[in-house]
Amino acid sequence: MIERLEKYDEWARACMHVRCGLCRENCPAYSQLRLDSYSAKGKMTMLFYWLKGRLEPDAVLAERVFACTSCGLCDVACGYEQSAAIQEMKGVLFDSAISLPEGYKQISDRTRESGNPYAEDREKARTFLESIPERNAETADYTLFLGCTELYREQEQVTDVLRILRDADVSFSVISENICCGSPAYRVGDQKQAQEQALSVAKMLKEKEQKVLASCAGCYRMFSHYYPLLLEEENPFPVIHSVQLIDQLISDGSLDLQPLDAKVTYHDPCHLGRHAGVYDEPRRVLSAIPGVELVEMEWNRKFSKCCGAGGGFRSGRPDDAIAVAAHRVKEAESTGASILVTACPFCLRNLSDGAKSIGSDIEVRTIESLIADQL
Ligand code: SF4
Ligand code: SF4
Known part of the structure; x- marks a missing residue:
């Protein structure tokens, strides 16, 4: 099974040579759990020794590897697609007999059963x-x-x-x-x-x-x-x-939007932004609502911080996932926006819980809900 990881050997070696740590600071797992082994750098170090046969994968290694939201922010910092290597590590661990951290495995058990x-x-x-x-x-x-x-x-x-x-x-x-x-x-x-x-x-x-x-x-x-x-x-x-x-419906005149006097900021869902490159359309849609002032968070587009929900993190580490979301909500608050908009129901859920956890007044909405209310 380890053969599946060999294609990432060069990336792990490159990381071992520099171990610059650029991937660390904005990694949601590291920023919440504050141990190097939770960052991409730590995971690549483990992969390096695993491939060399000097580290036996066990439940502790699995706990570190699975603590990853698959956000891909490390890829932007690093230049190597380390999140793909981490995803494959999860796959190999899943198929092994090693016990996985609670909360993660139940996701696929439930999918299979229900x-x-x-x-x-x-x-x-x-x-x-x-x-x-x-x-x-x-x-x-x-x-x-x-x-x-x-x-x-x-x-x-x-x-x-x-x-x-x-x-x-x-x-x-x-x-x-x-x-x-x-x-x-x-x-x-x-x-x-x-x-x-x-x-x-x-x-x-x-x-x-x-x-x-x-x-x-x-x-x-x-x-x-x-x-x-x-x-x-x-x-x-x-x-x-x-x-x-x-976005297409607005540009061809099929949707007529009523004004909304509000300052709005947009959170790029990792799946739609960094991983699929859909950055302009949501911003065009929000800017098309008369009266809306779109303001950017400091970390936006490909540098957007993660809401903390993905990769099984919300199910495996619910309190940490909500704490990560609370950080993103604070970043949104610092723009002065009264509405934090996203384009994913899963981000909506986690950011709403993050806002609740810190008593934030910011309204968390999806683009669809904002547009539907302005028809
Ligand atoms: S994909 Fe995101 S959570 Fe996972 S290691 Fe990279 S930055 Fe951290
Ligand atoms: S940015 Fe890349 S090379 Fe640098 S420590 Fe992180 S994973 Fe390793």
Whole structure:
């Protein structure tokens, strides 16, 4: 199994030569847990000795490796894609007999048993999805894929997306069954489960023969980046994120927005920003609302700090995840903005909890909710 890591040997060696530590300070895991072994530098050092046969992977090493939100901020600092090496370390550890830190493994166990990482009864989602009149539209332009967080934890996000699509007369259909896209299982190293999810979801989506519309940043990255790898197909189906579609709808005059007198700042979700390069569209959308003043946080676009929720971190270390979010909320507050906007229901959830934990007055919203209220 260790062969899977050999391709990262050169990166680990390069790190061992310089160990500059540039990746450290803004790493959410390091900034919260304050031990080098939680940073990319520490993880690459462990990988180096692991590959040399001088470090036996064990539960302690697994605890350090899994404490990673997969945010990719270390890649920007480093120049090597260290987050990909860390992801593969998770995969190898997952497939070994080593006991994994609590909270991470349950994500893929739940996905396998219930079809979603929250272990929710899928009937709940089915009832909701069947209440959407457009669900069976056969000649629609888009198939709206709704993710588990939207369906089981942030259902208002779905209502907002539907309001926007209807207002702009977008023709769409909806999959009337919830099957997790596989992102949560993939992020905790369970590539097999992620592949199973990908096979089922891709089958459903391909049957529709429509462009896929995803309103969750995690689902979007999974479809656009990981499905080609997991399914060994260059482009399984075309996909667009809801923020990209809203940007198009505004520019072609399909959405008429009412004014909002507010100072707003934008948090780039790692999956949509750093990992997919979608930086301009959300900013254009926010700036298109008359009266909105968009102000940037110090760490924005490819340098955006992580909300702390990804990579299984929220499930494995909930208090640390919320503490990381609280730091991001404080950064947002320092801009003077009254609204912190993001484009991912999972970031919404963690940032809202972070704001609550420090008694912040800042309003945490998604772009979809802001736009839907201005129609
Ligand atoms: S991906 Fe993010 S959390 Fe993981 S080591 Fe890199 S900076 Fe830290
Ligand atoms: S920035 Fe790169 S080379 Fe420098 S310590 Fe971090 S992982 Fe190693």
